[in-house]
Amino acid sequence: MSNHKVQIEVNGKNIEAEVSGRTHLADFLRNNLNLTGTHIGCEHGVCGCCTVLMDEEPIRSCIILAVQADGHKIKTVEGMSEINQETGKRELSNIQKAFWEGHGLQCGFCTPGMLLTTEALLAENPDPTDQEIREALSGNICRCTGYLQIVEAVKLAAKMNKNSTLVYLPEEV
Template identity: 55%
Template sequence: MTQTITLNVNGQALKAQAEPRTLLVHMLRDELNLTGTQVGCDTSQCGACTVLLDGRAVKSCSVLAVQAEGHKITTIEGLARDGTLHPVQQAFWEKHGLQCGFCTPGFVMTTVELLRDNPDPTEDEIRHALEGNVCRCTGYQNIVAAVRSAASALRGSRRPGAAVSGG
């Protein structure tokens, strides 16, 4: 039996249909066609399904779609504005922080939250913060470099008087 779920996804208020057993990630992918969020495991280990729920990074494979009722979801599709990459996306691009790209949306979403909480993380803090995301391609080194670079860019843009870029 499906239920109607009212929620806000990437700034847009909408209604979706889902069975109670539907995982948030499957609703995003199958019902809302937001296929940027991926499923890489079934034990909440890999983080490919990471989205922001009310601004907090969560694994959308471990949240029931019905639990998102009334909440705000941000997916990878909601980051770039008017064709301009979010500074985190831009940094992953510049630092070659992705290869096959499958884990990338999850890493980007986790990083967006991390840098909001900690604008200038050390390398150790970054590696610890990314524990919930698995990448099999990059060996993480360029991901760490990308996070540092994004942090620096975001700090720059947050200086008084500087334009605020991205979400």
């Protein structure tokens, strides 16, 4: 197998690595970078569990090779929250808070893909209708929820982007 040098910006960090030609991006993120929040469900590009953002667009990291991401910006679920430099606490994005508050998940396996697809949707359409949400998420399968609370969570996230005091969440420890 051929090996290739790649340079990929992952969650704002510049990564230089050598990968084999056949390593897909999901394996690279999970195995080489230990970013295990990206999940692998089908490895043929249908279920959407492995969705990450490449240059702000949702893509399936199981059918993109790591070498194809060379020179691009990748965002995974680990990049959605950040440490507040003043308080030292990890702060969730509004989308994450809304999925928590709205119980837009059960087992959590499809969740990272749902969150990132939602991020791309709300960036493009800050105030989507139910139908627009369903269309945007139609490539992300969830076997647990039946989607109702996911759609509600996305709507809540859109509202929170305008008014972030909407949710009650347990105080972080």
